[in-house]
Amino acid sequence: MAHLSLDNAGRLVLEAPFDDPRVGRALRGPLLAFVVVERTDNTIVLDKVENNVEAIDYLAATVGQVGMELTLGADLEAAVSSHAAERAQLEDARKDDHPTYSALPVPDFRPDVKLLPHQVRGVERALQVGNFAEFSVQGAGKTMTVLATFAHWRERGEVERLLVIGPLSSFQPWEDEVARCFIDQPKVLRWSGSGAIRTRMVPAYRRSDIVLCSYDTAWRDVQMLGQQLRATPTVLVLDESHYIKNFEIGARGAAALELAPHAAKRLILSGTPAPHSLLDLYSQFAFLWPGAKQDLVGTPQQYLTRLSRSPTPAADLRTSLGPFFHRTSQSELGLGEPTTHTERIPLSVVPPGQARVISLLENKLAVEARNLPTKMDRELLSQWRKARIVRLLQAASNPSLLSSAEDLPRDPRVTFDVSELSSLIAEFRDGSVRAAKIEWAVQKARELIAAGNKVLMWTWWVSNIHLLADVLEEFNPLLLYGQIKPYEDFDDPSEVSRERNIRDFKTRDDRPLLIANPSACAESISLHQVCHNAVYVDRTYNCGQFLQSLNRIHRIGLPKGAVTEYWIPVVDCAVERSVDRRLQQRQRTMYDLLGDDAPVLGIDWKEETVSVDSDDEAQAAFQDLVTELPG
Structure with a gap:
């Protein structure tokens, strides 16, 4: 019997009878695919990997060659279940006959706060799809759209908290919009300050309904935030999600992708999601659908090949990714040019x-x-x-x-x-x-x-x-x-x-x-x-x-x-x-x-x-x- 679990640092811990020569020989080669950070007689700790579910499949097949079954810890069992559910959810979102939800009325919103038609459309699409990109033009009221979506999910018991990762300049607008929209004011926390201060803020985090965090702080606190996401069903939002657009996955993107699987729901917001090129979209949609990334955008190399072979890559991406994002243009807002x-x-x-x-x-x-x-x-x-x-x-x-x-x-x-x-x-x-x-x-x-x-x-x-x-x-x-x-x-x-x-x-x-x-x-x-x-x-x-x-x-x-x-x-x-x-x-x-x-x-x-x-x-x-x- 072999057992695979996660430690507090998010690393894979494999327990098996490695002192058995037959098992040791069989696993020696396959384990070269990982970075081994600790080793004892019958336990090996593997450094964090990009996709735990793929690692589970690989290790299960490996130990199976020597007649052993691979059992999983609770966290990894949940990850496998979530992965399967996400792939099914992705396929449902692509269908034309998926369930419809009404955005109105918005639970807990003030009676005098009204969603505009394009915001109603955005909320209903998010409720249908689950993990969704709001790419409406800047100034279209994306923050209010997210708050309304959160209010619906919270009323349905699917989430309890909203964690927003965004630029520092976004904190005040979020606070203003929360104060304007809700009857009973949610508890809002700015997750900021020195590392020592943030550690002392954990109890306040757990008492909060909405938490605001910068991209740089999320990168520093990825383990602490991951623990909180696993403890409480949370909507994880990337505001100005083009911050993680680096196709080679920089520090911000790596932190976001590491946090993504632990969230109950995921939303991304940007009026300029591809300011550099179509490559900018890869990490953003990988964040939205970590368990179904392969089905949606593939590996980085597959995504590159797909773009290079298409005579109309922008139109083709709009077709394949269209069910998962919503765009309101300036002309729809009636602002005037x-x-x-x-x-x-x-x-x-x-x-x-x-x-x-x-x-x-x-x-x-x-x-x-x-x-x-x-x-x-x-x-x-x-x-x-x-x-x-x-x-x-x-x-x-x-x-x-x-x-x-x-x-x-x-x-x-x-x-x-x-x-x-x-x-x-x-x-x-x-x-x-x-x-x-x-x-x-x-x-x-x-x-x-x-x-x-x-x-x-x-x-x-x-x-x-x-x-x-x-x-x-x-x-x-x-x-x-x-x-x-x-x-x-x-x-x-x-x-x-x-x-x-x-x-x-x-x-x-x-x-x-x-x-x-x-x-x-x-x-x-x-x-x-x-x-x-x-x-x-x-x-x-x-x-x-x-x-x-x-x-x-x-x-x-x-x-x-x-x-x-x-x-x-x-x-x-x-x-x-x-x-x-x-x-x-x-x-x-x-x-x-x-x-x-x-x-x-x-x-x-x-x-x-x-x-x-x-x-x-x-x-x-x-x-x-x-x-x-x-x-």
């Missing part, structure tokens, strides 16, 4: 020093690209490309950025040397000359604020945030970027936080300007009630953050008669043309997948109008950029 103002700035009107810097860097890169060694370490080549993309983006935005190493690789072998440009850069660094887009954005902000508008300014560079804050100091601008703490400390009203700055921007007439970095707050923040103008000082190849940022001021609840306006200055140079083209291409791919008729936002370069999120994108962006270089 936003107005985009693009100011194309020819190099002939750019400050001469900036035009010279851009021209010299483009020519230097063209020479380097032609002479690039045919053999270079893959990681080194990726860093080499990123360094050059960053330097060209900096030159187009504000040449003073070239004097710092902000967002640059540290390896000296990939440095894009700009020391010969120091005299040209100096005039921008000391403020005697302003870069073209900085000057344009400053004048546009002053014009809009003078007309009584609040203004949201976006820039990817923290140095630009401080420069703009100094130049526009008469408006006492509020700032949002990563170094500012995310949470508000009510014990210290003088301390600055992103939460406090957002609230002040929304509520104070004397704070009409918010200058923000999309990395810190492109997601989960709603400003549409008070702000209808966004000025983009610069953009990068990061399509997800760009699309998310657009919808901070264009979403459900827009005041009647309000018109959302985007203001985008663009220098007519290689990197700016490349960024615009790549952003348009990636928008089209995602909209084709989702069946969305949204217009692709870009610049018509035929009309005279007055950072990189992955290694794959760095390669594609660089190849696109090279086509724009001289020579």
